[in-house]
Amino acid sequence: MSTDGIYEFDLIFALPSPADIDSILDRLYDAGCDDAVIGVGAPDMIGLGFTRYGPDAETVISRTLNQILIALPEGCRLREVKPDLVSLAEVAARLGVTRQALQKREMPAPSLGGLYRATEIRPHLSQATGKIAEALATADPWFAAAAGAQRVNARISLGDIPACRHAHQTGTNAVVPQKNPVPARQAACPPFSASPTEIRRRKGSEAG
Structure with missing residues (x-):
């Protein structure tokens, strides 16, 4: 019986300029x-x-990072993994409640810039009732990823995180790890995403 958990997280990369987004999406798919x-x-x-x-x-x-590093253009650098330092607005969005609803509850002391450690927020919500309690089950994969993101x-x-070096072009015997995808998330998309693109949907439309 598997003891694997489910983790929901975002990896934020800085790209060299100019970046060919279409080419990047193709390499990520591959x-x-x-x-x-x-x-x-x-x-x-x-x-x-x-x-x-x-x-x-x-x-x-x-494992996911290793998979991505061989696909992104040379010089790309990982800048941040989320969730780690989060705002109450981000947490509220994950739970589908208002920020005011969270402000009424006891919260851990904020960290830098008024942000909170996601690892510290989940225990404070464990005794919540009503809508917050119902939403926690859906948001648990996001909170579960927080310790690893930190x-x-x-x-x-x-x-300690190297820049992308085009391992797939230099002949390095890089191993693409086996992933275990779960159904697509229903929560918010990665930060700064006005119009997200699911690679598999994009590829499917091209094939059609």
Whole structure:
């Protein structure tokens, strides 16, 4: 019996300028990221949202990152993994409630810029009732990814995450990890995404 959990997370990358978005989407599809939800609403940035199974959040995020690094253009850098530091507005959007509803509840002390650690918010909501309690089950994969996102963000700060190097073009024997996709998420798309593109839908329309 599998003990894998479900984790919902976003990987935010800085792109070299100018970036060929169509080519990037093709390479991501070829690398097996057909389950990604893509946000390209900010200049020279791309957000990839995933919902995946795995033994723990950090392992799932790291495997996914390894998969992406061989697909993005040389010089791309991972800037942030979400959820980690989040606003009450982000949490409210995940739960489908108003920010005011959360402000009425006891919350952990905020961190930088008035943001909160997602790892600290979930325990404070565990005793909630009503709509918040009902929404927590849907949002649990997002909260479950927070600890892994926090650890990977620490690695970014320490410079432990390499830039993309086009392993697929240089002959490196990179291994694309096996993913375990779950049904597409119903929650919000990656940050700064005004019009997300699901790669598999895009490819399907091209085939038709």
